[in-house]
Amino acid sequence: MPTISIKRDALFEALGRTYADDEFQKICFEFGLELDEVTTEKQMITKEQGDNVKLAADASEEIIYRIDVPANRYDLLCLEGLVQGLLIFQNKKPVPKYEAIKPASGKLQELIVKSDTKLVRPYAVAAILRNIKFTKAIYDSFIDLQDKLHQNICRKRSLVAIGTHDLDTVEGPFFFDAKPPKDIKFIPLNQDKEFDGEGIMQLYANHAQLKQYLPIIKNFPVYPVIYDSNGIVLSLPPIINGNHSKITLHTRNIFIECTATDLTKAKIVLDTLVCMFSIYCESPFTVEYCQVKYPDGKLYLYPELRYREETVRVSKINNLIGTTVNADDAAALLSKMCLESKVVKNGKELKVTVPPLRHDVIHACDIYEDVAIAYGYNKIERKVPPTMTIAQQFPLNKVSDLLREPIAQAGFTEALTFSLCSRDDVSTKLGRKIEEIPAVHVSNPKTLEFQMWF
Template sequence: MPTIGVKRDLLFKSLGRTYTDEEFQKLCFEFGLELDEVTTEKQMITKEQGGDSQLTAGASEEVIYRIDIPANRYDLLCIEGLVLGLLVFQKKISFPIYKAVNPSEGDLQKLIVKPDTAKIRPFVVAAILRNIKFNQDIYDSFIDLQDKLHQNICRKRSLVAIGTHDYDTVKGPFIYDAKPPKNIKFAPLNQSKEYTAEELMTLYSTHAQLKQYLHIIKDSSVYPVITDSNGVILSLPPIINSDHSKITLNTRNVLVECTATDLTKAKIVLDTLVCMFSQYCSNKYTVECVEVINTDGTLVLYPELKYRSEVVSLKKINRKIGISETPESVANLLTRMCLKSEITINGDDIKVAVPPSRHDVIHACDIYEDVAIAYGYNNIRRTLPKTNTIGQQFGINKLSDLLRHSIAEAGFTEALTFTLCSRDDITKKLNIGSIEDQPVVHISNPKNPGISSLSHDFTPRNLKNYCC
């Protein structure tokens, strides 16, 4: 479950009122979220870096709310989506209508896909945010949402990589191609010197963030690259963008491109990003289309920003959740969850409009879940299951619980099985020999090098070893 950090004061300003921590925690719970932690930037760095005074020197003391977000709610991974969702949930505003439009002047911008991209990263989608206004908070949120999407639905850029560019610094039509790495040369983001793609692999091999993405294309004979009509390189996906087209606080038109190995995921990522930040455009909630010319000659306009309708049964909703609500009540509950709903002519079904920002809704069950959240899980009446038997504890589990208390009272320490721990923790520190002699599973790529083994041999014959 991803966690986002939002500045408390900025959040309250956007919501239009101030909450106590308890009040906001309650609001999050009612909306299906969880306020995980109330902290500050300084405290977060101290916790992550072990209190390094150099790293915390410039850190802010501003209060930050860390909020747990469901993994499939990509629209809530930034403060813009969170605020919109909460305001609609509280019935303070109506959910906006997102539109994909042609440019008011001139022709559609084009992005031409070359055949060699099929060897490495075949798909690309794009859109333009026109007349957007950045300040530092919006800019930071824009970058942070890209990072959250990269780590979540994009699977660390392996499925989708996002590139954002100052549209006014480049000239279309744009070309998406794949070339030998020695033929790609440009100045990467925040660098003044030009490097070939081969040199960039070496340059970023020790980079704290970028080194984890190099393997995606490093061993390929060709690397994906996006250029403009003048041959200026915009990006080397999925590694890094060009310094030439980087966005700043002064950027007014943003070209968003997403290269991918999964076209469906690319569409979701593009829709999510432009929906969240189109509210800062002069023509709110409106995005300019880009025409992608595929290798087979087909022309496709992105973003799609599709709305679709789903019809769900009122009887099924009430039965699945265990409530007895009227059609009007259920339609109102769904509308509060950003799913505008109305009653069908027969009065027995609910017609639900699923917006392009809610790609998590893929089945009727997802709609039932939103009804349950808006209704309130704590408001659902508890009932016994309508079955022939009533569940009870297994005898072996009851015996284990009784033994557990007695053994603990005798001075033994209970060890949790299937627990990630370091190799030293289950060998040297327990004085039981070498790690090679122990029947444990080893994690090949642990995120934390100090935690690399999964111990599982806590059988009675070895209990004396682990409790000594």
């Protein structure tokens, strides 16, 4: 389950009111989320890297909410999506209508996919956000959402890699090709020197964040690359973007490209990104189409932003959840979850509209679950199941239970420990030298508590 870090004051400002920590925790629970921790940036750095870190001295003391989000709710991975979801849930905001449009000139930007890409990364989708307005906070959120998507649905860029570019610094049509590493030359993001593909691999071989992505393409004879009509390289997916087209606070038009080994995941990522940040466009909730041309000559328009309809029976909702809601109430509950619904067939069924930002809804069961969340799990009456089953204890657990009591009576204390522990736990605190302890050390531990396996 992903955890997002949101600045409390920015969150409350966007929600239009302030909450006590317990009050907000209750709202999160009702919405199907969990407020995991109330902390600060300084506390987070200290927890992960210890007290003797220079970063902690300059870190902010601003309150941060760490919120656990369901792994398939990609629309809740940023401040914009979380605020929108909560406001709709509280009936303070209508469900937005997303729309993909063609440019006023009628001429679409085009991304042409070359045949050699099938050797390494065969799919690509693209879109344009026009007349967007960035602030520092919006810019940071835009970058952070990309990182969250990369770590989640993109599976650390192995399935999908996102590239975002200042459209006004490049010129279409754009080309997605695969070339030998020595034939790819450009200045990487935030660098001032040109490198070829092999040089890029050497440059980032020890980079804290990017080194993990190098093996995705390193052993291929060709590397994927996106460039414009003038030959300017936009990105070397899934490693790094080019410095020429980098986005700044002054960027007004954004060209978004997603290259992938999984086309379905690429569509979801693109839909999520444009739905969340089209709110800042001059014409909110509108996105400009891009035309993608594949080697076989087929043309596709992205983003799809597809709405679809599902029909569910009210009686089945009540039977599965254990409620007695009528059709109108069920429709209202679903609308709170961004699933606009209409009552049909004399109140026996609901026609549910699934928007493009709810890619987690893939079956009627997901709709039933959203009714349960909006209704409130704590409000559902507890009942004895109407069916009876025969079960038996797992043999290993049975043996453990039989041994546990006599061993405890013999004076022993049972302890359940983590597989990983800190270096201090097995060395300094025991008066031993860490070099003398046979153990497996984690090269980049996430926190001080989990540094080695002993």
